[in-house]
Amino acid sequence: MTIEKDFFRQVMGHFATGVTVVTTRYQDKLGGLTVNAFCSVSLTPPLILVCIDLASQTFPLIRDGKVFAVNMLTEEQEHLSRCFATHSSERFEQFCRTPYHTAATGAPILDNTLAFIDARVVAEYPGGDHGIFLGQVVAMGTPHQVVFAHEADSEFSTLPENPLNGTVEEKGPLVYYRAKYDRLATTESCTTCKQ
Numbered sequence: 001m002t003i004e005k006d007f008f009r010q011v012m013g014h015f016a017t018g019v020t021v022v023t024t025r026y027q028d029k030l031g032g033l034t035v036n037a038f039c040s041v042s043l044t045p046p047l048i049l050v051c052i053d054l055a056s057q058t059f060p061l062i063r064d065g066k067v068f069a070v071n072m073l074t075e076e077q078e079h080l081s082r083c084f085a086t087h088s089s090e091r092f093e094q095f096c097r098t099p100y101h102t103a104a105t106g107a108p109i110l111d112n113t114l115a116f117i118d119a120r121v122v123a124e125y126p127g128g129d130h131g132i133f134l135g136q137v138v139a140m141g142t143p144h145q146v147v148f149a150h151e152a153d154s155e156f157s158t159l160p161e162n163p164l165n166g167t168v169e170e171k172g173p174l175v176y177y178r179a180k181y182d183r184l185a186t187t188e189s190c191t192t193c194k195q
Contacts, residue, residue, distance in 0.1 A: 014177075016175055016176070016177040018072060018174065018175060018176075019034065019036055019181070020034070020036065020038050021034055021035070021071045021081065021084045021110060022035045022050050022052070022062075022068050023107050024061045024065050024068045024069070024107050024108075025061070025108065026062075029061060031057060031061035032058060032084050032091070032095065033052070033056055033058045034081045034084045035051070036176055037050065038051075038070055041134065045137075046149070047134055047137070048119055049132055049133060050133050050135070051127055051130040051131070052130060052131050053129060053130055054129055054130060057092065059131060062121065062133055063121075063124065063133075065107075066120060067105035067107045067118075067119070067120055067121065068107055068121065068133060069103070069105070069108060069109055070116065071108075071110040072113055072115045072173065073114065073173070074112070074113060074114050074173065074174060075171060075175075076174075077113065077174055080096055080110065081176075083096035083098075095108070098110055099111045101158040101160065102156065102158045102159070103116070103118040103138075103139035103148070103153075104118050104138040104148060104153035104154070105118050105119070105139075114143075115142045116139075116140060117139075118138055119135025119136055119137050120135060120136050120138055121133050121134070122136045137149060138153050139157070172184050
């Protein structure tokens with residue numbers, strides 16, 4: 001008996017994940033795609049990894065540019081996840097019509113996300129029909145704070161000083177579970193939660 005691709009995907013769908021858009025830039029070309037295969041690897045040095053489909057148009061941009069940013073989406077950004085997951089002119093020619101800035105590497109940091117991590121590729125590994133990129137974190141942030149690994153990297157940043165002009169509203173993460181987008185229930189909205 002063999003493991004069928006569709007059943008493998010169904011079983012893996014039982015693991016709830018946050019939703020990210022991984023972005024990159026190589027020369028003047030932008031790329032981005034929806035990714036949930038992302039995780040932290042090491043604290044010292046700070047390392048993360050992303051798994052990118054070899055057939056993706058973004059894969060060679062990350063390989064050649066050696067940079068990527070992970071943009072963690074809010075529950076209000078499902079439209080971005082859907083756009084960056086499709087093969088459309090809106091994605092490839094208009095970058096899903098989403099505003100962005102840059103931090104240290106030049107990879108796009110999407111506006112109004114929960115958080116971002118900007119990284120330089122330090123290794124690439126084969127992973128079946130995906131490539132695994134290991135990235136060293138050079139900048140990261142939330143709507144409240146941005147930190148750079150080296151102060152010199154901040155010179156290239158186009159991030160606004162106060163991204164939400166002091167009106168930061170806490171938003172939940174966009175979650176993907178069993179082939180559907182979902183939101184986390186908060187204790188304030190849970191009527192059956194035990195105190």
